[in-house]
Amino acid sequence: MRLFEYSRAADAREALERFRPGTMYLGGGTNLVDLMRLGVARPDSLVDVTRLPYDTIDTDGGDGLRIGAAVRNSDLAAHPAVRDRYPMLARAVLSGASGQVRNMATTAGNLLQRTRCPYFQDVSRPCNKRRPASGCPAIPGDHENLAIFGHSEHCVATHPSDMAVALAALGAQVHVTGPAGDRVVPIPGLHRLPGAAPERDTVLVPGELITAVVLPPPPPGRSHYRKVRERASFAFALVSVAAVLDVDEASGTVRDCRLALGGVAHAPWRAERAEAALRGAPATEEEFIRAAEAELAEARPLPRNAYKVPLARNLIVRTLQELVR
Incomplete structure (x- = not known):
């Protein structure tokens, strides 16, 4: 086992202060821990952010909804306001993984999960997402389940989140805090197409932390x-x-x-x-x-x-x- 440091942040300020090169934030861990076991993710330190006060679902001023980054997927899908006003989102969340995984997985973690491309998860093979400029063997190889839109010569991986697809249709806004302060990133807009830098899944910069996802009022129809x-x-x-x-x-x-x-x-x-x-x-x-x-x-x-x-x-x-x- 590769050794790493572990610490638990009490608030966002402490999480940001503890972030340095080689650090990763730990939420539910349903994706990150698997990648660590495979040797794909090799952090020097983990900052546990599960105790941050982002585990509630609240109305957002008008008729929208504010979903905390630490809300568990099971709680999100079961919440009365989500089921009644955003049933598409509840159905998307329930379509992902298993009940046990949904009980652990968080809103932010779901959005930030990595691709399930078999070459990305196999450290014995080259992969531009793991090691830039090492190549993309999926293009001549096993690409049956991979991208048909927006891919490049460097990567044909797909994003695995069901939740993110529903949020893209709903026009959700992702609230982020980081070393440079707070900002809001739309969906679509959070996730990147691969281009020449497929190792970057999102537009977040190192150290930035998702705090909430805000839904606008439900669209008519x-x-x-x-x-x-x-x-x-x-x-x-x-x-x-x-x-x-x-x-x-x-x-x-x-x-x-x-x-x-x-x-x-x-x-x-x-x-x-x-x-x-x-x-x-x-x-x-x-x-x-x-x-x-x-x-x-x-x-x-x-x-x-x-x-x-x-x-x-x-x-x-x-x-x-x-x-x-």
Whole structure:
């Protein structure tokens, strides 16, 4: 076992003071501890932030909701305000991992979990996310479950969070504190596409700490989260869709639409082309197909994950159809 220092912070100020090169923050540990066991993560010190006062869910002034960074996934999915006003988010959280993992995993940790690309988790193989400039063997190798949008010659990994996909469709804001002070980062916007620096998953800088996720008031219309995976439970998405659809009942046209995809990119993928195609259009299967194809025209699948293109198209169309029934 590789030795590391462990300390527990009482508040954000103490956590920031203890951060130095080689330090990592420890929340529920459901991802980080696994990566340490695999030898992927090798911190010199861990600062435990689970006792920081960020474990509540509160109304945010108006009709929004403020979710503390340390709120456990199980508590988030079960909270009455989340279930009643943001059912898509509750469903997305329940689609992730197992009950035991959700009992430990935190809101911030869920957003910051690392990819499940098999090459990233295998320290015997090169990986640009672990060792920059070492190569991406997934591109010529095992990429069946990897990205079709936004990837680069340096990385085709996907982001594994279900929660983040729902938050992208809802337009959530992530509140962060760090050495330079406080700031707010939107979702989408928190997670990066790989470009030439795939080792950076997010726009956070070293030492920054997520304190809360703030949801705006629920958007009008109906919402749903649907996930396709290789087995019924405890599996990451091949493709997932978070959808909000607001239809004018009198005319049958789409007033507004929000779509985000999971399992297809290095970050939750907001389907802005599909959204634009649907606004003002009839809420019909033909228009749903047209909108999905407008989005997927930008996909760049690799030889063995091209199946994700029709899978994503069918999933978008089926999910939107359910929202108009």
